[in-house]
Amino acid sequence: MKTENGKLTRRFPFSHFRFHIVKPMKYFPHTANDLQEMLKVVGVGSLEELYSEIPEELIFNKELNLPSAMSEIEVRRVIGQLAQENKPLVSFAGAGVYDHYTPSVVPYIASRSEFSTSYTPYQAEISQGTLQYIFEYQTMMADLTGMDISNASMYDGSTATAEAMMMCVAAAKKRNKVLISETFNPAVMRVVETYAKYHGVDLVKVGAKDGVTDMQALHALLEGDDVAGVLVAQPNYYGIIEDFSGLAEKCHAHKALLAINTMASALGVLKSPGEWGADIACGEAQSLGIPTCYGGPYIGYLCTTNALIRKMPGRLVGATTDVDGKRCFVLTMQAREQHIRREKATSNICTAQGFMCLYVASYLALMGKKGLHEVNEISYGGAHELKERLLGIEGFAEAYLGQPFLNEFTLRYSGNIDALQGYLCQKGFIAGVKAEGKADEMIFAVTEQRSAEEMDRFLCAIAEGVKESINQ
Amino acid sequence: MNKTYYGKLIFELSTPGCIGYSLPENKWCKHKLTDLPEHLLRAEDTILPEVDELSVVRHYTNMSNNNFGVDTGFYPLGSCTMKYNPKINEEMAALPGFVALHPHQPVATSQGALALYYNVQKSLSEIAGLHEFTLNPFAGAHGELTGLMVIRRYHEKRGDVKRTKIIVPDSAHGTNPASAAVCGLQIVEVKSTPDGTVDVEDLKPLLGDDIAGMMMTNPNTLGIFEKKIPEIARLVHECGGLMYYDGANLNPMLGVCRPGDMGFDVMHINLHKTFSTPHGGGGPGSGPVGVRKGLEEYLPNPQVKLKQDGTYALEYNPESLGAVSAFLGNYGVVIRAYAYLLTLGKENVPLAGKLSVLNANYIKECLKGYYKLPIDGLCKHEFVFDGLREEYGGDHHDAGHVTTLDVAKRLLDYGFHAPTIYFPLLFHEAMMIEPTETESKKTLDEFIEVMKKIAIEARDQREMLKTAPHDTPVRRLDDVKAVKEPKFTYKTL
Numbered sequence: 010m011k012t013e014n015g016k017l018t019r020r021f022p023f024s025h026f027r028f029h030i031v032k033p034m035k036y037f038p039h040t041a042n043d044l045q046e047m048l049k050v051v052g053v054g055s056l057e058e059l060y061s062e063i064p065e066e067l068i069f070n071k072e073l074n075l076p077s078a079m080s081e082i083e084v085r086r087v088i089g090q091l092a093q094e095n096k097p098l099v100s101f102a103g104a105g106v107y108d109h110y111t112p113s114v115v116p117y118i119a120s121r122s123e124f125s126t127s128y129t130p131y132q133a134e135i136s137q138g139t140l141q142y143i144f145e146y147q148t149m150m151a152d153l154t155g156m157d158i159s160n161a162s163m164y165d166g167s168t169a170t171a172e173a174m175m176m177c178v179a180a181a182k183k184r185n186k187v188l189i190s191e192t193f194n195p196a197v198m199r200v201v202e203t204y205a206k207y208h209g210v211d212l213v214k215v216g217a218k219d220g221v222t223d224m225q226a227l228h229a230l231l232e233g234d235d236v237a238g239v240l241v242a243q244p245n246y247y248g249i250i251e252d253f254s255g256l257a258e259k260c261h262a263h264k265a266l267l268a269i270n271t272m273a274s275a276l277g278v279l280k281s282p283g284e285w286g287a288d289i290a291c292g293e294a295q296s297l298g299i300p301t302c303y304g305g306p307y308i309g310y311l312c313t314t315n316a317l318i319r320k321m322p323g324r325l326v327g328a329t330t331d332v333d334g335k336r337c338f339v340l341t342m343q344a345r346e347q348h349i350r351r352e353k354a355t356s357n358i359c360t361a362q363g364f365m366c367l368y369v370a371s372y373l374a375l376m377g378k379k380g381l382h383e384v385n386e387i388s389y390g391g392a393h394e395l396k397e398r399l400l401g402i403e404g405f406a407e408a409y410l411g412q413p414f415l416n417e418f419t420l421r422y423s424g425n426i427d428a429l430q431g432y433l434c435q436k437g438f439i440a441g442v443k444a445e446g447k448a449d450e451m452i453f454a455v456t457e458q459r460s461a462e463e464m465d466r467f468l469c470a471i472a473e474g475v476k477e478s479i480n481q
Numbered sequence: 482m483n484k485t486y487y488g489k490l491i492f493e494l495s496t497p498g499c500i501g502y503s504l505p506e507n508k509w510c511k512h513k514l515t516d517l518p519e520h521l522l523r524a525e526d527t528i529l530p531e532v533d534e535l536s537v538v539r540h541y542t543n544m545s546n547n548n549f550g551v552d553t554g555f556y557p558l559g560s561c562t563m564k565y566n567p568k569i570n571e572e573m574a575a576l577p578g579f580v581a582l583h584p585h586q587p588v589a590t591s592q593g594a595l596a597l598y599y600n601v602q603k604s605l606s607e608i609a610g611l612h613e614f615t616l617n618p619f620a621g622a623h624g625e626l627t628g629l630m631v632i633r634r635y636h637e638k639r640g641d642v643k644r645t646k647i648i649v650p651d652s653a654h655g656t657n658p659a660s661a662a663v664c665g666l667q668i669v670e671v672k673s674t675p676d677g678t679v680d681v682e683d684l685k686p687l688l689g690d691d692i693a694g695m696m697m698t699n700p701n702t703l704g705i706f707e708k709k710i711p712e713i714a715r716l717v718h719e720c721g722g723l724m725y726y727d728g729a730n731l732n733p734m735l736g737v738c739r740p741g742d743m744g745f746d747v748m749h750i751n752l753h754k755t756f757s758t759p760h761g762g763g764g765p766g767s768g769p770v771g772v773r774k775g776l777e778e779y780l781p782n783p784q785v786k787l788k789q790d791g792t793y794a795l796e797y798n799p800e801s802l803g804a805v806s807a808f809l810g811n812y813g814v815v816i817r818a819y820a821y822l823l824t825l826g827k828e829n830v831p832l833a834g835k836l837s838v839l840n841a842n843y844i845k846e847c848l849k850g851y852y853k854l855p856i857d858g859l860c861k862h863e864f865v866f867d868g869l870r871e872e873y874g875g876d877h878h879d880a881g882h883v884t885t886l887d888v889a890k891r892l893l894d895y896g897f898h899a900p901t902i903y904f905p906l907l908f909h910e911a912m913m914i915e916p917t918e919t920e921s922k923k924t925l926d927e928f929i930e931v932m933k934k935i936a937i938e939a940r941d942q943r944e945m946l947k948t949a950p951h952d953t954p955v956r957r958l959d960d961v962k963a964v965k966e967p968k969f970t971y972k973t974l
Contacts, residue, residue: 038921078826092578094593126550138548164619203803304584304808306765347659357659360763375501390509
């Protein structure tokens with residue numbers, strides 16, 4: 010490619026300009042004049058010649074089979090049309106994703122492009138904005154979970170749980186077995202199972218009894234003294250608040266770590282993982298003001314004790330001072346991470362959902378201690394009201410009688426669940442989610458976004474739907 | 482960017498009794514949280530602040546003023562493809578028809594969302610020269626992990642269980658070996674030749690029946706195209722392994738040279754790099770994974786399929802490697818990438834790559850008289866300098882020589898983001914520059930002038946660089962203190 014005098018050899022003569030710029034493009038600021046000058050500096054005759062070292066047979070010489078360039082008006086039309094082909098529904102569904110209120114300030118702040126168009130804050134001197142909101146996020150999540158520290162986020166609740174599992178194994182060194190309660194949300198369970206399979210973790214499911222983790226079975230499995238960690242969920246898939254009294258002590262007696270996955274909004278009112286004695290707290294934080302957005306982006310959280318800090322995956326922001334003594338913030342403890350430790354890193358994760366930390370931090374800043382409590386109080390009231398009234402409709406019955414719940418609950422339905430759901434969809438509602446692995450159970454959730462009027466209409470629609478599905 | 486440091490934390494603004502939200506009156510108050518057994522409830526108070534709405538808005542606005550983004554200025558962070566993030570993308574991703582969709586909605590009510598996902602799958606397949614894509618992985622590293630799972634699943638289905646090793650070049654991104662380790666693979670490192678490309682002679686003896694595959698990025702992390710890729714792919718395939726393409730460096734290849742045509746079997750793409758979605762201070766990204774024909778069944782569940790009747794479905798394939806996400810990944814990021822794809826169209830996609838290569842070579846040629854260029858010749862979208870030239874204070878034998886860190890910090894004073902520094906690990910003073918195609922010649926010229934000025938300062942006013950930055954909201958930070966006196970929450974301050 011190079012001749013003896015260091016000049017580039019040229020496959021094309023200089024006169025052979027092939028700019029291929031038919032029309033100016035708003036994201037490409039180069040004028041024809043700029044191109045000529047720049048090519049000359051580089052010492053090539055055309056843009057194509059910049060690729061002259063690539064073997065001819067690897068060059069893609071055809072036109073890409075993609076749509077033609079569109080103007081902004083056309084892009085709006087095409088994507089706007091796709092958006093309209095979806096039918097947003099009034100949600101009485103949860104199963105891991107909750108339709109909570111997002112204060113208007115949250116997306117407004119998030120739209121500031123000084124935040125959104127930055128990257129991982131490697132250059133701390135010009136990234137204090139990002140570093141500060143992550144520090145606030147870490148403080149809030151560590152406090153809500155009752156743990157010492159939080160990392161700067163994970164992708165989502167499912168991968169955060171998988172990382173918690175891998176942390177247990179890494180901390181235990183010689184143990185490879187992790188127990189997981191069958192009361193986990195199956196969508197999370199599937200991801201944890203995938204990670205376990207490829208990471209070589211012996212993931213053992215602990216059965217359920219009356220909709221909650223079978224503690225006797227769990228204790229029996231711990232007796233083998235070969236368990237690295239135990240994963241349980243709160244509230245569980247069925248919405249039930251599980252009682253973990255004595256569980257941490259039991260785990261620790263057998264040198265196993267306890268990881269509790271909690272729906273983040275519930276952390277404001279339910280006994281925290283730290284209060285239960287957990288070593289790791291993990292889960293999905295979508296419930297803290299993040300729109301449902303067809304499944305993402307959300308944000309996973311992962312918190313732990315000071316003792317486990319070096320086993321923790323992901324970024325961490327710490328406080329320090331600059332040369333003038335000003336308090337400021339910086340990415341720290343990077344010796345755990347992939348860009349330094351490569352295959353010996355605690356995880357392959359880089360920065361996960363930085364921007365969503367801003368969503369969570371600004372949401373919690375606005376809601377404050379009172380607001381988060383109130384959101385839970387209203388959701389609790391609404392869910393208990395809905396359950397009471399559903400039980401008055403023919404076909405619905407208790408599935409887990411007497412089990413405490415927060416914003417979500419499961420009922421048995423004797424009719425055709427698919428038909429009922431189809432009917433409610435037409436009426437503009439997502440009814441409860443059909444419980445996976447159960448032929449006749451539906452999971453319902455209520456948030457503060459639902460009005461009394463919506464609930465009345467929903468119940469009317471259900472009563473009609475029940476009749477229809479029974480008549481079918 | 483405001484050079485006055487704001488520096489407050491939200492907890493310091495808290496005044497008991499203030500609120501920043503409004504909620505409707507609770508109409509279901511006959512049921513109370515206190516009805517729950519007390520031992521299930523939180524006993525400890527929370528640290529959450531009590532702040533009025535305007536104070537919250539000012540707080541985050543002031544913080545944003547101490548932050549540097551692509552919208553603030555030139556961001557030549559190598560390997561990160563910090564191109565312009567178009568605003569129409571944001572507008573499209575914020576449409577209520579997407580934002581309000583619940584992932585458990587019946588597919589009949591989310592056909593538009595699925596059609597968009599499907600269209601992006603198809604477009605990426607065309608650009609990559611591969612058969613099928615999943616958009617479920619959340620980020621580049623997550624895509625790598627998913628792609629490696631595909632490779633392991635492929636060997637597992639053939640009953641070939643002894644393939645537990647993966648070959649990774651010594652110049653690879655740190656995520657490559659880290660993802661392989663998470664995936665339960667052992668890493669075998671292959672060396673680079675002095676010209677920065679994979680040493681084929683070093684590779685040959687590593688190949689055997691225990692090799693699951695090889696991970697490469699092309700152009701590699703030095704911005705150099707691996708010309709021997711057809712031979713490397715042939716050798717790895719002959720030994721029974723699969724080729725993995727780390728798509729972090731896909732931008733310069735757009736429409737010019739496709740990973741599938743180079744012989745790769747599995748790859749990931751970073752939508753937040755090549756397809757212009759914002760980096761968000763580090764996420765959310767999106768790391769779609771593509772595979773050649775014959776491997777599509779192994780892609781993660783759920784899979785989005787177009788049915789015979791023209792509708793879209795979510796399928797759970799039993800042959801799949803499993804699930805890597807609860808739903809369809811970072812869907813909101815996919816919408817942004819689609820808006821970008823439609824805006825560029827088939828005419829402009831190939832131009833994006835070519836202009837990114839032109840911009841990189843232009844900076845390289847203009848600055849190589851000032852900074853050490855360890856590997857000369859055409860680069861692709863990025864290139865690496867090995868610090869300042871000796872005559873500009875970069876002499877290693879001089880204990881007080883001006884380092885890459887010093888140069889990076891001085892750049893901040895001049896209103897530019899620094900390049901990626903100290904990566905790749907092949908050079909002591911690596912400085913990796915990637916301008917992207919969205920920067921004008923005018924911006925590049927300004928950057929070049931500043932880089933030259935810094936080189937002259939390094940020669941004549943060394944102390945100025947050693948103590949840089951001088952004109953930023955905060956100055957050089959004490960990294961050691963952050964580790965020795967760890968403080969990760971407000972409570973510990």
